Amino acid sequence: MAKDEMTREFKLVGTRALRPDGLDKVTGRARYGADFALPGMLWGAVVRSPHAHARIVGIDAAKALALDGVKAVVTRADFPAGLTGSDWDIQENVMAGEVALYDGHAVAAVAATSALIAQEAARLIEVSYDLLPHVTDVDAAMRPDAPAIRPGSADHTVPDGMSPNVVSYIEYGRGDLDAGFAEADIVREQTYKSEATHQGYIEPQACVGQLGADGKGEMWVTTQGQWYVRRDCANVLGLDVAQLRVTPSEIGGGFGGKTTVFMEPLALALSRKAGGKPVKLVMSRAEVLRATGPTASASMDVKIGMKKDGTMTAGRVEFRMQGGAFPGSPVPDALKCAFAPYKLPAVLHIGYDVLANRPKAAAYRAPGAPMAAFAVESLVDEMARELGLDPLELRQKNAVEEGDQSSYGPKFRKIGLKEVLAAARAHPNLAAPLGPNQGRGIATGYWSNYNGDTAVSMAVAEDGTVQVSVGTPDIGGSRASIGLMVAEYLGIPYESVRVNVVETGALAINEPTHGSRATFANGKAAVAACDQAIKEMCRRAAADWGIDAEAVEWIDGAAQPAGPNAGKFPPMSLAEIAGRMSDSGGPIAGHFEGIPRGVGASFGTHVVDVEVDPETGRTTILRYLVVQDAGRAIQPAYVEGQYQGGAAQGIGWALNEGYVYGADGRLQNATFLDYRIPVASDLPMIDTVIVEVPNPGHPFGVRGVGETGIAPPLPAVANAVAAATGVRLRELPMSPPKVLEAIRGRRDG
Amino acid sequence: MRYHTPQTFEDAARIAAGAAGVTRFLAGGTDVLVQMRSGLVLPDDMIDLKHIPGVRDIARTADGGWRIGVAVSGAELGEHAALKADWPGVVEAMELIGSTQVQGRATLTGNLCNGSPAADSVPGLVAAGAMVTVTGPSGSRDVAVETIPAGPGKTALAPGELISAITLPPRGAHGGDAYLRFIPRTEMDIAVVGCAVNLVLDGDQIASARVALGAVAPTVILVPEAAAAITGTALDAAALEALAGAASAAARPISDKRGTADFRTEVAGVLARRVAEIAYARAKGHAK
């Protein structure tokens, strides 16, 4: 069936339908995490470590508890002991145990009758610390004499003699690396560094939690994944998972940062201690930056062998990434993405997962891919320039296609890299003339995309309209996309479908809206659910007509006799069947539970023109083009939105975003004033080209588009800055002081 | 916290003089309220100045200068065509502050008294030769604006003293002023370096000039050496070079999360050159 769908003409898929959540969102009616309230609700506040690394000697809450209106104080003593592995990591991150591991690490929390009292009480909780030596830089953390953050936490992969902060070691590859480098005309090796960045979602973490002495709880929360919140909160607090019910709010961005819990279990712990009264917790922006998960900082070596004609003969990467004081930096995915766009006879990947005194990293849009692309695509560009080759042509020459073995192992199925590169070449931006101090940069990025646990149900209403229940909070327009696919498949108007994002009690487990999976996985699952309902509706029509159910087929939103032999009956529409369903056998619905197979990877190529002020080092983005394979754009406007959003975040990462730590290990820029995300006026309109090489693994050809777009901007901007200035910056962010220093070095040298 | 709404500056001064704890005056509140929300400052007494008659007035003085009330917002300054024609540099600096929302509230006086070395409107006021009226329990006096900042977050105002007006001198003929700041983004940012230049021409020659720098020292600074470098010149290449050198030499910046000392020093010279050219063009009557 999938193959037929590829060539079908669609009525709804591919149209720019309005998003069903649009009116609520533009009128301010949509309810986000902080908008939820309950009668008798308490407010929580969290006491956080001001130290990068310190033993907690004592916590004295007497003064706080004496304050009028204070109802509960919790510390780690209020959580169950004995957790292991990643459950322990999450618990330890939610509330420090013996040692505060980073600036901003929670050490106590308080609930009171108002937010002001709670904040006042938090100030009155006295915590005494013994300072420990700290380390925040990934390379420094890898030195053998670095302060040990969690001795003994290395897994079996780590070779002897490494710094105690190396907790995991990865090494894999294929082909004869030495022969590959020997075959090359030039072999170049460089080191690149990138600073940690935060997702910068506009909505801070917020929740209301309620937990009784009976172990039954409720939570209302802004999250990308209500089942993950349920599981993690239950594990951290020692509850039975199904006894907790989690309802997601509308979400003001997540980009991976809301796939896990930070302060959510504290609301439940406080509620339990306050006799079951609901407790609301809302993070400030400073708390978001200090104590939720940014992505990793990275230090990366890349070595590439290339022939004079641009053919790549071998590649080697060695990536070091710190993801805070816990295992789990995105080094595995970074390695996977490093050489993915290239045909390479020989390749070696080495990776280190490193601890540092920083907050626990969370996923951030294509975790690891942007750093990997920065390192590899920068060196590819350097070598192209050295050999006098066109950087786009060089990429076309080495590009992977269907059937090629990927750098990280499996053979590629149908992919669209060559189509993407050809579309980029054809775009008018490539012909735009450049003036003095201007330069053009090109880079490619890759993301494999993902499926994950998926449960969807659909049900027919009495009037023939249809509800679809999904478990993935709608961040980028997924209600619209799912609604379009369901309406298309059933043959009913888009307006007849309502897509609901439901709470944990309404469906089997779902993974969050992550991995660019929502449209891919829900679309495929919804089609399977619709198939069940269609089958039932055909059965009802067949019974009515007195013919065999097999002799009925579903066409254009109606049951119809399959061919002349089946009998002559007028089509029976979905609305007709629905209107009589109570008399013809009861409710009509369909559902799917499983892991939809057939994920399709997505490549993108970005082309950026910049101008660099030679006297201040300030970079202006003049023109920006995103070309990416969507497989199929179900709703093109939301695909373009994903492309533009990824580019905007990547540009910020490249130019000015980054965590700044002082010598004391404290985060110096925990505000949007000094954590510099691009503002609207910093960016031109970002041009997009949607390439559609349909994914044969999906009924509509969807690949997933949310993440690939953040990988190419880092190297594309770096390559453009190099073209504009003649100097190569191998460290992000390329803030004006760094660029000016590099330009000055060239001037003097 | 006690919230006061005095009807005169003298009353405001008396309340402040009698207050024992942390006191803040409330003009636009775009610094004070942000500091309160983040827990940085928790005032015991908050003295709102917006109930004093005349605080939102912009008035021509007898000698042809301007008297600006302490609650006049950036947006109101920007809408005032005559003031903007006289002192475009002062007004453009104030208009750089914050967003449209912040512009509806933020004031010159608040910007000055918050005491930030990076305050955007202060170099322009200093270059313009603005005066401020300081009212205390024992009366009022007029002082030069550059005497107010005393270090990051500090002013030279004594407890119980406040500013009751800002006065800009008469513009006169053949004058021009301008302000530029360096930020890594295009708006909503804090100056890494700021520079204002005010000059008066005699023909093509600069008869007099004032140059002020922001964010390169504990306070905004007036740089007479930079003014001297262009006075008596027609702002030729050599004069611009000398100006840049003098501005960079006067900078005594720190390295912090917003920029290195080296960077600020160099960019102070770059900005001085660029600002001087704009001020010069304005003085010549060329819109720029």
Ligand SMILES: Cc1cc2nc3c(=O)[nH]c(=O)nc-3n(C[C@H](O)[C@H](O)[C@H](O)COP(=O)(O)OP(=O)(O)OC[C@H]3O[C@@H](n4cnc5c(N)ncnc54)[C@H](O)[C@@H]3O)c2cc1C
């Ligand atoms: C989003 C945002 C962006 C911003 N961007 C910028 C920017 O780009 N550049 C910049 O320089 N600033 C910026 N600011 C800071 C602020 O807006 C300015 O400093 C503004 O000019 C302060 O004026 P105000 O009237 O709001 O001061 P208020 O907050 O009312 O007062 C500030 C201080 O001045 C004191 N004060 C007020 N009036 C008097 C008086 N008459 N006598 C004595 N003391 C007094 C108060 O006690 C207080 O300490 C920004 C602020 C925000 C929130």
